[in-house]
Amino acid sequence: MPPVPIAEPDWDRLERLRARFIARQGSQPYWDDPADLEAYDATFGERIGWKWDAVLAELAERGWRPPDGPVLDWGCGSGVAGRRVRAAYPEITRLILVDRSPLAGADAARRARVRFPELEVEIGDRGEPIGTLLASHVVSELDDAGTAALRRAVDRAQAVLWVEPGTPDDSRALGAERDRLLGTFHPVAPCVHEGPCPMGEAGNQRDWCHHFARPPKGIHGDRLWTTFAERMGIDLRSVPYSFVALDRRAFPPLPAGPGRVIGRPRPYKGFVKILTCGTAGLAEVGLQARDHKDTIRAYDRGEGPRVLAGGVDGKGWLVRSTGTDGAKANIFRQ
Numbered sequence: 446m447p448p449v450p451i452a453e454p455d456w457d458r459l460e461r462l463r464a465r466f467i468a469r470q471g472s473q474p475y476w477d478d479p480a481d482l483e484a485y486d487a488t489f490g491e492r493i494g495w496k497w498d499a500v501l502a503e504l505a506e507r508g509w510r511p512p513d514g515p516v517l518d519w520g521c522g523s524g525v526a527g528r529r530v531r532a533a534y535p536e537i538t539r540l541i542l543v544d545r546s547p548l549a550g551a552d553a554a555r556r557a558r559v560r561f562p563e564l565e566v567e568i569g570d571r572g573e574p575i576g577t578l579l580a581s582h583v584v585s586e587l588d589d590a591g592t593a594a595l596r597r598a599v600d601r602a603q604a605v606l607w608v609e610p611g612t613p614d615d616s617r618a619l620g621a622e623r624d625r626l627l628g629t630f631h632p633v634a635p636c637v638h639e640g641p642c643p644m645g646e647a648g649n650q651r652d653w654c655h656h657f658a659r660p661p662k663g664i665h666g667d668r669l670w671t672t673f674a675e676r677m678g679i680d681l682r683s684v685p686y687s688f689v690a691l692d693r694r695a696f697p698p699l700p701a702g703p704g705r706v707i708g709r710p711r712p713y714k715g716f717v718k719i720l721t722c723g724t725a726g727l728a729e730v731g732l733q734a735r736d737h738k739d740t741i742r743a744y745d746r747g748e749g750p751r752v753l754a755g756g757v758d759g760k761g762w763l764v765r766s767t768g769t770d771g772a773k774a775n776i777f778r779q
């Protein structure tokens with residue numbers, strides 16, 4: 446997809462918003478007027494949309510589709526999550542937008558109605574059953590009352606798609622919510638197992654569950670996007686995120702193997718090391734460059750396999766991945 450062109454944004458306004466996000470401001474709404482949401486939606490919001498695109502691509506790979514019932518976008522801001530999800534699943538007929546800021550709810554509703562005229566769009570949580578609950582970039586803003594309200598909404602949902610920025614703190618907070626819901630919900634992605642998140646275990650403190658989305662092609666040559674990156678101190682090549690998709694319905698298990706790739710493969714002389722999370726916990730897998738050329742090239746482009754599957758032959762994992770089925774990989778840490 447080509448980058449969404451942005452009109453010259455109000456840079457001062459964006460800088461003010463960024464300062465507020467960094468300060469992780471308390472329990473007061475921070476959207477001052479519709480122009481805040483306009484500037485946000487075209488820039489920060491669009492970048493969050495790239496993360497949702499990556500999440501939705503992974504969910505498609507796992508065969509997930511939304512359960513019946515309305516989609517509720519909790520802490521919707523300008524509503525990017527709801528629009529991305531509706532675009533991926535046209536069977537969604539109702540979208541409910543919830544935000545402590547009435548400005549945000551109204552803005553997200555207007556955008557959703559313009560983009561999907563046939564979609565039923567409502568503002569405000571009336572406490573009804575929810576099909577899919579969406580939460581995006583909210584965890585760092587939750588006070589106790591916010592956490593309780595979000596949990597009440599989760600309790601009424603059949604499925605939850607929750608995306609956060611990919612920092613260690615946000616990722617751990619998300620992991621804790623995931624673990625709290627085990628037994629009621631099945632993790633669909635990124636997890637390939639239903640056990641507690643191993644990132645919380647002693648000895649795994651230096652790791653956190655995060656992934657990288659790919660910005661649209663052409664973004665690096667786009668003057669407005671590069672100015673945005675420069676002024677906001679954001680590296681456009683790196684779009685980290687953490688997420689969890691949970692569903693009350695069980696999904697068929699994935700083939701056994703090292704599991705979901707975490708972060709980026711790290712290059713060494715003649716091989717790459719990949720941290721994976723699977724049924725056996727965290728593992729560090731080494732792919733030899735000579736045996737896994739295509740896979741490593743795909744990772745360099747940000748396209749390598751998300752899940753490493755395959756069996757063990759006593760000497761090393763037989764990793765099933767693009768191009769080189771059955772080539773050996775070593776486990777460095779498990």
Ligand SMILES: C[S@@+](CC[C@H](N)C(=O)[O-])C[C@H]1O[C@@H](n2cnc3c(N)ncnc32)[C@H](O)[C@@H]1O
Nearest residue numbers: 493520521522544545546549581582583586591
């Ligand atoms: C960083 S913005 C993210 C907006 C949007 N979800 C996105 O991904 O672009 C966080 C949003 O959560 C909302 N929010 C924070 N705490 C909330 C609460 N307790 N109840 C409802 N909305 C809340 C804020 O008003 C803000 O619109």
